[in-house]
Amino acid sequence: MDKIFEYIPQGLIITLVAIVAAVGAMLGVISYLILLERKLSAWMQDRRGPNRVGPMGIFQPFADGAKFLLKEDVIPANADKVLFLAAPGIGLLTTMLAFAVVPYGPVGAAGAPWFLRFIIVPGVDIGIVFIFAVTSLAVYGVILGGWASNNKYSALGSLRASAQVISYEIPLGMSVLGIALLGSTLDIEKILTQQASGGFWSWYFWTQPLACLIFFTSAMAEANRLPFDLSECEQELVGGFHTEYSSMKFALFFLGEYTHVITTSFLTAILFFGGWHFPWIATAESAYAGAWIVKLLVLLAKVFMVIVLIMLLRWTIPRFRFDQLMNLSWKALIPLSLANMLSVMTVLQFGWDRWLLGPISIGLFVLAGVISVGFKRAEIRHRPSAAELSQQLVT
Amino acid sequence: MPVAKNDVMWIEEPEMGFWEMTFLPAIVDGLKTTIKHVTNYQPVTQQYPEEKPVLPLHYRGVHRLNRDEKGRVKCVACMLCATACPADCISIEAAAAPPDWPDRDKFPASFILDELRCIYCGMCEEACPVDAIELTHIYDLTGESREELIYNREKLLDVYDKTKDDPRDPLRTRRGKLGPAAEFSTLPTVAPATQVTPGDRSAQSIAPGTIHTFNNPHPFDDPGTAR
Numbered sequence: 194m195d196k197i198f199e200y201i202p203q204g205l206i207i208t209l210v211a212i213v214a215a216v217g218a219m220l221g222v223i224s225y226l227i228l229l230e231r232k233l234s235a236w237m238q239d240r241r242g243p244n245r246v247g248p249m250g251i252f253q254p255f256a257d258g259a260k261f262l263l264k265e266d267v268i269p270a271n272a273d274k275v276l277f278l279a280a281p282g283i284g285l286l287t288t289m290l291a292f293a294v295v296p297y298g299p300v301g302a303a304g305a306p307w308f309l310r311f312i313i314v315p316g317v318d319i320g321i322v323f324i325f326a327v328t329s330l331a332v333y334g335v336i337l338g339g340w341a342s343n344n345k346y347s348a349l350g351s352l353r354a355s356a357q358v359i360s361y362e363i364p365l366g367m368s369v370l371g372i373a374l375l376g377s378t379l380d381i382e383k384i385l386t387q388q389a390s391g392g393f394w395s396w397y398f399w400t401q402p403l404a405c406l407i408f409f410t411s412a413m414a415e416a417n418r419l420p421f422d423l424s425e426c427e428q429e430l431v432g433g434f435h436t437e438y439s440s441m442k443f444a445l446f447f448l449g450e451y452t453h454v455i456t457t458s459f460l461t462a463i464l465f466f467g468g469w470h471f472p473w474i475a476t477a478e479s480a481y482a483g484a485w486i487v488k489l490l491v492l493l494a495k496v497f498m499v500i501v502l503i504m505l506l507r508w509t510i511p512r513f514r515f516d517q518l519m520n521l522s523w524k525a526l527i528p529l530s531l532a533n534m535l536s537v538m539t540v541l542q543f544g545w546d547r548w549l550l551g552p553i554s555i556g557l558f559v560l561a562g563v564i565s566v567g568f569k570r571a572e573i574r575h576r577p578s579a580a581e582l583s584q585q586l587v588t
Numbered sequence: 589m590p591v592a593k594n595d596v597m598w599i600e601e602p603e604m605g606f607w608e609m610t611f612l613p614a615i616v617d618g619l620k621t622t623i624k625h626v627t628n629y630q631p632v633t634q635q636y637p638e639e640k641p642v643l644p645l646h647y648r649g650v651h652r653l654n655r656d657e658k659g660r661v662k663c664v665a666c667m668l669c670a671t672a673c674p675a676d677c678i679s680i681e682a683a684a685a686p687p688d689w690p691d692r693d694k695f696p697a698s699f700i701l702d703e704l705r706c707i708y709c710g711m712c713e714e715a716c717p718v719d720a721i722e723l724t725h726i727y728d729l730t731g732e733s734r735e736e737l738i739y740n741r742e743k744l745l746d747v748y749d750k751t752k753d754d755p756r757d758p759l760r761t762r763r764g765k766l767g768p769a770a771e772f773s774t775l776p777t778v779a780p781a782t783q784v785t786p787g788d789r790s791a792q793s794i795a796p797g798t799i800h801t802f803n804n805p806h807p808f809d810d811p812g813t814a815r
Contacts, residue, residue, distance in 0.1 A: 233626065235631075236625060236626045236629050236631075237622045237625045237626055238625070239625060239629075239630060239631055239632050239633075240631060240632075240633050241631045241633045241635075505619060505622050505623065505626075506615075506619070508622050509615065509618035509619050509621070509622050510615060510618065562606065562610045563606070565610075566606050566610075580598070582598065583593075583596065583598050
């Protein structure tokens with residue numbers, strides 16, 4: 194028995210365990226996140242939510258899974274079969290692939306079992322770039338799925354998705370560039386370690402609050418979550434890009450979307466809120482027995498809170514109109530993220546105290562508010578009044 | 589045709605303040621509302637199969653054909669319900685009553701009511717002179733075929749047997765007796781349905797069903813404003 198282990202490189206076992214843990218946990222967690230989302234939505238609307246399968250409906254995910262597997266799988270007659278079948282796979286594959294460089298626990302923590310590494314691919318120097326590159330490929334799943342269905346509504350939905358993802362890719366990347374400059378690295382693990390060793394006040398949220406807001410907003414738009422799910426808005430486009438999809442292929446799209454949400458939440462927690470770091474109980478110095486479990490739980494708790502916030506926002510903000518969506522990205526988020534990056538560059542170049550960045554961020558936000566309000570006021574002032582309009586109409 | 593000037597109402601867009609324009613207070617308020625609903629969770633959903641709804645007494649569900657005190661069908665096959673039915677879902681075949689039923693001339697040889705065509709308006713119940721047809725509280729009517737839901741006389745009598753002791757479905761009038769029309773000989777031959785005041789138009793009619801106009805040029809005006 195020992196002989197066999199000699200021939201298997203240890204790294205292979207570690208990687209396989211990491212992959213199995215990540216993918217298995219991901220699929221299990223997603224099915225229960227869907228249940229949680231349905232329950233939360235129900236509670237917010239004074240309903241009860243799924244409560245028929247098991248106590249409080251806790252076996253609902255199994256019923257859903259069985260339903261998805263057993264339903265009739267329809268492929269429209271005039272659909273492009275190859276792309277139609279490939280699209281859900283692309284959607285899930287790319288979002289899963291992005292998770293490969295996300296540390297989902299305390300990487301390299303002392304005391305953890307040797308076969309647990311908490312990251313599938315450790316030490317990727319361009320981790321953030323890799324994530325953005327791969328997750329923006331996920332829109333290919335949506336575009337191809339909508340186009341291959343040979344349905345006008347699906348095609349419109351996928352067109353919207355492509356425009357939206359391209360627009361929000363820019364602020365998403367630029368908001369994180371500030372952190373990359375401050376930490377002078379693109380490696381997610383290193384960014385996490387910097388915050389953990391620096392303590393509570395070195396969480397990047399305190400120096401980059403504006404970037405955090407921009408990142409969170411654009412990431413929700415990237416994941417096609419409400420209030421940015423223009424590509425599948427039921428009132429206008431039937432079901433959007435997945436109108437023609439049924440059974441397991443439909444489920445794959447949703448797995449992809451939820452994987453995206455989870456990856457986004459992990460990134461928000463790691464990049465801005467210190468990852469597994471929490472003062473007193475889980476710091477870089479904490480060496481008590483089982484510290485790695487506490488660190489893991491701290492990270493998962495942070496991620497869970499971000500996910501719940503995303504679910505709460507879903508029923509809080511109504512869906513944007515498409516021009517509002519584009520205005521938000523091109524007129525607000527992109528200039529703001531540019532200005533944010535510029536201020537980081539200035540602070541670093543002149544060697545100023547980086548605590549200035551917090552007030553600068555708030556100042557930028559207020560400035561943007563003043564500018565947009567000023568423009569709106571000017572527009573209102575120069576608009577003909579009701580009395581004038583009525584005169585014009587009569588003459 | 590252009591819209592008349594008086595028909596147009598001009599409305600100014602309400603002025604927005606600085607914070608209102610950033611939409612942040614609105615988002616925070618919205619989050620407060622959603623979180624309040626989660627923490628102070630008061631569902632309004634009725635758990636249907638376990639909790640049955642409390643229906644009003646006048647609820648109109650599946651029909652029943654009442655029995656009289658001897659257990660016979662109360663219906664006298666007068667066809668008033670079939671005539672009143674707006675959905676045309678009742679078909680009755682009348683036959684001469686058996687000789688040992690001295691209180692009536694006819695009885696329904698077949699009474700077929702299509703529950704799928706019925707719109708549950710209750711007109712048949714209103715029309716029935718002997719209180720033979722009534723609408724019960726049964727609302728969960730299901731069947732596996734259309735034929736199953738076309739109720740004949742026996743099925744409608746079964747509904748009566750099932751619901752007669754239910755406090756929600758009391759026999760509405762004269763429990764255990766035939767309605768007033770069955771005792772026609774004991775009733776006065778002519779009587780006003782209601783008391784008519786002297787000033788009423790109907791009291792001035794020269795013939796039943798007509799309203800004279802020769803000394804009242806505006807017969808349909810309200811009496812208070814009539815010239």
